């Protein structure tokens with residue numbers, strides 16, 4: 001036996017020991033406290049309780065970790081975690097991740113994992129079509145999350161605008177590139193700007209209207225102003241479901257502004273994009289098909305285990321232009337016209353088979369099953385809004401998505417909202433948060 005291996009008998013014993021414990025958490029998540037008290041010292045000493053200068057039995061390590069995760073986590077899979085788009089993992093996604101970890105296919109080059117790579121292409125192309133991109137032009141890549149997808153979009157925009165960007169980088173751009181998004185957009189865009197070498201000052205957070213959508217007049221003014229001052233407007237980001245309050249930017253009119261101004265038009269649909277499957281809201285994202293690229297998280301509303309997102313674009317060559325590279329040691333593309341190597345196509349190199357955890361739910365439940373899940377949750381959002389308004393609460397955000405921000409006219413002014421929310425969270429029965437709408441704090445429930 002090799003030094004780190006287990007005998008087949010020992011492996012069977014571990015599976016028999018582990019699986020009932022995982023099943024017990026999965027089946028009884030509603031019984032745990034949603035969030036633990038943050039006893040930092042206690043958590044730090046528990047985390048270091050197994051010294052590495054001696055071995056421990058696998059059962060002891062499993063028990064230690066399961067107890068630690070149960071006791072010291074915010075339980076995002078809990079049915080009363082009304083938080084930040086972190087759902088319970090779909091069971092079929094869990095199975096997929098287990099298979100991925102066991103086979104460990106290497107997705108850097110197509111030829112090392114042809115089946116796994118083609119499964120990912122299949123999923124990317126299917127999603128691309130759902131968003132209305134022409135089938136023949138769809139390209140994309142799996143990313144670790146929305147932040148990486150948004151960074152990918154910015155890098156594509158830079159490479160599109162500056163054909164020599166691969167050689168000279170930001171130094172060769174002469175004019176300062178500028179990114180436009182709304183003041184409600186996700187802050188991963190500021191990080192992307194920093195990582196790309198533009199700096200956070202290159203991001204213009206355009207003011208929003210009463211419904212928290214980007215103000216298009218302000219956008220045009222901002223673009224004009226930057227041009228006048230010698231900068232180069234580069235990219236426009238519309239958000240399809242903002243993180244705070246579920247606002248959907250004006251996806252009908254943004255494409256034209258982007259076209260007139262010559263901007264790369266990206267839609268950040270990290271959370272909300274899943275509602276593209278909804279038949280009860282058929283026109284929610286009309287216009288999204290005119291985007292140059294989009295971000296869709298799979299580990300948010302699609303409920304696959306973290307981390308997985310998509311970056312999709314109808315520009316067939318841009319990913320290769322942005323990330324393409326030649327080496328003496330990597331295997332070549334199987335056929336450069338038909339297949340693509342992920343390492344010449346994305347920010348990652350050695351790569352996990354992320355796509356399987358989205359393929360599994362799709363193959364098992366079909367689009368129909370996913371659509372029913374989305375419709376059900378949209379209805380739950382409507383029910384919650386109705387229940388709250390019938391009890392005198394005021395809904396502060398106008399979103400069709402199941403993100404509800406509320407306040408109550410009789411709320412005692414001497415009790416700050418954050419304190420109230422902290423009290424609710426301290427009960428361990430639910431997790432909610434505070435989000436300011438037009439500067440006024442509200443209770444946010446998703």
Ligand SMILES: *Cc1c(COP(=O)(O)O)cnc(C)c1O
Pocket residue numbers: 144145146147148150185186188239241242243268269270271297309
């Ligand atoms: C969550 C979110 C992101 C970031 O995605 P991660 O998966 O957390 O990296 C980006 N944009 C929006 C609108 C989001 O809601």
